[in-house]
Amino acid sequence: MSLVFRPKHIFGETFSSLRRNFLMGFTAITTVAITLFIVGVFSIIVFDIQSVLNSIENQVEIAVYLKDNISDDLKIYIEDEIKEWPEVEEVTFISKDQALERFKTQNEGSDILKEIQGNPLPASFEIRLKDPQKIEQVALRFVDKDGGNIEGVDEVIYGRNYVKKLFSITAVTGTIALLIIIILVLATMVLIFNTIRLSIYARRKEIEVMKLVGATNWYVRAPFLFEGSFEGFIGGGIAVLLLYFLNRFLLIKGETALVETMRIKNLALLGTDNVIIFIYLAIIVIGILIGLLSSGFALRRYLKV
Amino acid sequence: MNMIEFRNVSKIYENDSAALKDINLVIKKGEFVFMVGPSGSGKSTFIKLLIKEISSTTGTIFIAGRNICNLKNNRIPQLRRNIGCIFQDYKLLSDRTVFENIAFALEVIGKPNYIIKAQVPQVLKLVGLYNKMDSLPHQLSGGEQQRVCIARAFVNRPPILLADEPTGNLDPATSEGIMKLLSRINLIGTTVVMATHEKSIVNAMRRRVVELEDGIIIRDQKRGVYGS
Structure with a gap:
């Protein structure tokens, strides 16, 4: 084994090989950079779609409108009951006055305000859940045995169909995204595999001689594996740089607008979050792994001598 | 001391063509042996088996008393460090x-x-x-x-030197120089096995000649010439 790890041999061979097969190495690096860049852009977009969907999901609420004639005792009883449900994140009571106030600010300057006499708006509970997926389950608790609403409750609104659609969209985009990323990574591997195979092919005579004079497999393999991972690393690094500049100079403005209008947090493109750093690191690691695995596979044939 | 020994060695390739059939052969330390025969007679297979570039289908091969047929892959480099190889195309x-x-x-x-x-x-x-x-x-x-x-x-x-048609691309005068060189190396005590189909060289050297035809040894002569 002492023969295997000889840094001078590994690094020396790698760099002289990169010099000798400059075009080949250049092709491999460019290929990694371009495909990983696409993978990166795609992951960021997917991540952002996911976080948009997630924050819409989290904004989903149940509104429980109360009858005007509800007694204070019953109101307090219902509120206490809701607060005890484990699924509930937060429950807010909106009185008739508050509801009117809110309506007025939302429709400021509109003619509709002149039409309103007295206060037609009901008081309500607004319920936010820890897990929005449970919304239907919770909403159904306001329904009694006969299918009507329980005493004191006028109407329960939670946009059942809309919520269901949203959840299925979230799930489907996630799966599709994962599939596309896997396909892109595999395609990259095939491309790198081929470029490194060409580089090995260009040096097949050297490998043959090495094997014939009794070099160990690892001695032959090590410089190629290092070359492969080095090319993957550089390619991944270039992809990350491109992503960084794309992110920095093109997309942040658009995203900021989106964030402000939709109150969405955790957008990867903003670059402030750990997520973007994770994506960058992952791309470099994937680059190294792609280089390593592809050269490993490509070498197998030539080591059989 | 037996440097190379083949015991009932056969090599059948994947397309069922037999390159060597039940070969028994002993080459002693310090010998100079010509393997002769037309192309396709099994000379190259013989040499490839010695450096374990390929493995025999049946039988056992000993080099310096050690069975190389059950040699693990990671021991092959060690074997090759003890066998020098010369090729027609120099590599x-x-x-x-x-x-x-x-x-x-x-x-x-x-x-x-x-x-x-x-x-x-x-x-x-x-x-x-x-x-x-x-x-x-x-x-x-x-x-x-x-x-x-x-x-x-x-x-x-290395104690063994294998030469696969080393003079195949050379003119007679140059070949003679190469043969002198191989003789000198042999005199130092190196066992030399040379595959060739060049009559004049074999005849001039008067060394042991093993003739192969269709994978079978048809002649093994102490001080032989090419063709009986």
């Missing part, structure tokens, strides 16, 4: 000088620099190319390239 690396080509064989088996610096000039003197150590292969004649190949095979002083 020199065209972008390296004579010195570098020979040094390469020592580098890849992990020999330190000071040994390389001592042994390469020494072997170059032996093959008569000391003053050409900085030349590139394409600047040399065919005979000189073959000498580099021999130097590379012999620089590690």
